[in-house]
Amino acid sequence: MPPTHEVTNQVPMLAGHDLAEDPTLLEGLRREGAGWAEAEVHELGVLAGTERVQDWGRLVNENPPKLRTHDRVGNRIDEVEFHPHWHDLMDVAVSHGLHAAPWRQDRPGAHVARAAKFYVWSQIEAGHTCPISMTYSAVPALRHNPDLAATYEPLLAASVYDFGLREPSTKRGLIAGMSMTEKQGGSDVRANTTTARPTGDGGYVLTGHKWFTSAPMSDVFLTLAQAPGGLSCFLLPRVLPDGTRNRIHLQRLKDKLGNRSNASAEIEYDEAMGWLVGEEGRGVRTIIEMVNNTRLDCVIGGAAGMRYGAVRAAHHARHRHTFGQALDRQPLMTNVLADLAVESEAATVAALRLAGASERAAAGDRQEEALRRLALAVTKYWVCKRAPAHAAEALECLGGNGYVEESGMPRLFRESPLSSIWEGSGNVAALDALRAMGRQPDSVEAFFTEVERAEGADPRLDDAIGRVRKELADLSDVEFRARRVVELLALVFQGSLLVRHGDKAVADAFCASRLGGDWGIAFGTLPTGVDTHAITARVWP
Template sequence: MTSRTHTVANQSPPLADHDVFTTDAALREGVAHYVSEEGAARLAAELSELGREAGSAEAQELARQANESPPVLRTHDRYGNRVDEVGFHPAWHRLLGRAVEWGLTGGRGEPGGLLRRAAGFHVWSQVDAGPGCPVSMTHAAVPLLRAEPSLAEVWQPLLTSRQYDPRPAAAPEKRGALAGMGMTEKQGGSDLAAGTTRARPAEGAASGMYALTGHKWFCSAPMSDVFLVLARAEGGPTCFLLPRVLPDGSRNVFRLQRLKDKLGNRANASAEVEFDETLAWRVGEEGRGIATILEMVAATRVDCVTGSAALMRRAVALAIHHATHREAFGGPLADKPLMRAVLADLAVESEAATALALRLAAACDGAAAGRSHDRYLLRLAVPAAKFWVSGRCTALVAEAMECLGGNGYVEESGMPRLLREAPLNSMWEGPGNLQALDVLRALRTEPNVLHAFLTEVGQAAGADHRLDAAIKEVLTELSDLQGMEARARRLAERIALVLQGSLLVRHAPPAVADAFCATRLGRDRGLAFGTLPAGLDPAAVVARATPVP
């Protein structure tokens, strides 16, 4: 007979086998704002299919396996030949392969394609953020190759392919390809101009090829087929496309020194790599490498915002699900006024992040279609959004974990993996200070960005007095741009918050918009999550964010 002490009671059921897209009102409705009614229905059907996969117990188990069996570096084969390969658990290949098959490495060249891709990225990142790194870099690499038509002809069809092909092989033998990146060096970090990797025209090699010698401190996704790297040529820092396997089928010199032992993102590999007369093709002009590769960085920064929004949504969904099914002090935990206030505050932060991420994606579509407003808006909004949304992610996930109490601190809850993952997007593609300084740089050098920002947020003018006041505060801050550097983080924060407030006032339910404006733009709030002022409707906010009724 089973002992009574072994009876399991008052534990929330697993949050599994639900549709991650359809049950996320902020994402579902946000996507619909930017497409036609017919297009919204078609896109919702596609995203719902992916959402059911992402919310399945099987997908979550794959993520667990991939993170508990991290990549393994294999420098030599059994005979002593240098191979420099990274081995992955089969679960990783299934997760990354599904991302490629769904089209998360593409999205360009079709109306609304970047919005579709961003929504899919949001959905699939809730399974695990690891595959997002190679997916993002592959997606971002394509526009750079257009500067070199001969390279684009070979690599663009492979990088946008929906066939996942992890084999190390020459381009003609591949069904699809992935791209990585190698910019930072140990002596320079974010100061890309300080790099010491050298490039010289290769003797006897194909036209346009250079020989690179140097060391990269961070090489993202080192199992990829090609890499965009920076090296110093005679004309200055230059961008290069470096293949793992050369056109003749031989291995390029790509010496993996070690894999990084990271806090999170453990299913994905990051490495130190050494070049020794390594062959690569020049992309763009000599001396223009930093400007060239920053075009790629802008796209990956948008993914940092989207990926952080996805982590926030997953954490909030887990917290609300737990509190809905957990009984405490005579009733459901979610019905307790203080817990409801915390959950509502977290839900507002999550919805604001999602709204801003989708607006960036829609602006990317608009910029690709030639709309100057979207192009100028992106120049300011991308660094501001990355600074704020990716920075808020860690605090939100930590608070959401606390909603589960001790259960949240246990690995099986999934919360620890989210917490380890949360800080990454703040540091990838430039930490917070770099983003804040980029906001300043945009305002100082491109006057049209301020007009685009004011036009964007002005669409909600008069709808909420707290938003109107916040817009005026930003303009006051901008009165002294030259002496602003020490206050750059404050400015980036305010710009991001005003953008979020404008989007929620225009598109979100009144309960959400009111809560956001009161707590993020108004004066009546505390510094901790859950310190909501009186007069709001937290129950309506929590109900909207509940993943499973």
């Protein structure tokens, strides 16, 4: 009898590689002043490329967290149970400094190094990076209360993941969460109804309901509530200094499209104790730095997802044969793969530039702060908006195999819309960019100073910069045109970075397609004449 189940022309598992072997990432790491961390980034990349760690990512998503509101005899416990590998992922992230560790490192480039590690490690599993990102982002906000910062910052920055319900000062390391949105307001946090009543001894009692609180097992939370002086920011621990549980009750866990390994909860503050961070009535201003840092992680995470998708698509096409030759030798497939790679590199070069700007802004560089204010908003909008289309095209490169869970591509696709929603949906990000231009004109000047450093290098970029100036010349209906304006700003920002720092073939393809208009609507419509083979070679060196 002839064999009926001989497996041929199937693609080997992509494992045993270094996820940090990414030229755009490494070039950006060195350029932004963190070349000293290259060995550390490679160490994490090798670990992320192992079959064992890839299984961690699969298992925590196949076994999502479970809410336990009460114990067996009816006592309220408000606990969430995770798959054991969730804790493995968190332990690696914390021990490698992806959380708040850079805030305690007196070394230039520490935040850029952290961004590169975040980019590499989040390609394995995105859900657990939510509490990691919030812990990183909490520190600048917490510093608005020096006494609280002195108590909690060293523990937030500690390189030990110490899971469990205990009083914070007794733990070796802490994780922070953030709780802002409510069902009646969503992004409009000023519509929040949660109240904060002063107790007279420096504390506040909070009462209300929060619609989305990611990582409810965090040790401390930054939250917004209406104090007598207006909307204010507060720090709430899960366990109070006297060892009793704070009255933070979990109502339910959200059943989400993606990000399923990460618990997101509706919570109730039933006279929960908290302490003011910043001044009463200035809650948004206090917490905005936390929001900006999580927005940066949205950009980094979006770029990481694109890199993951582009590499998986290229790996499949290299090993799959069709119509007599390898799939990556078929002209139309090379166009698709190159187009995916161009989008990926544009996102990555922007993410590393913004990480560098954020670091220098934190050190007091006002020019970099002004650039970050506008460039982060427009890049957050564009990169996160492009991620779902990129993931869908990368998945399609694998054909039917890409639609099967075992490929990992469905998880990537389900994850891809999140960053565009998290910390402000597309409209919020676009309007925030307009707000930056209106309230901080120096951000516009800093933006043009940055992109004009590439002036004269490519006429298509020069023309696009001119179009930006024309769009901004008449602001009569700019809110209606906000997405159009912000998209063009983001493309010009990416194009200028690629022209100055990127691979020549990638920069040429980007300018021809994204800026020159010689491009279709779907991926795989690059014009003739671009060097697709040089571009795809960079995906998998």
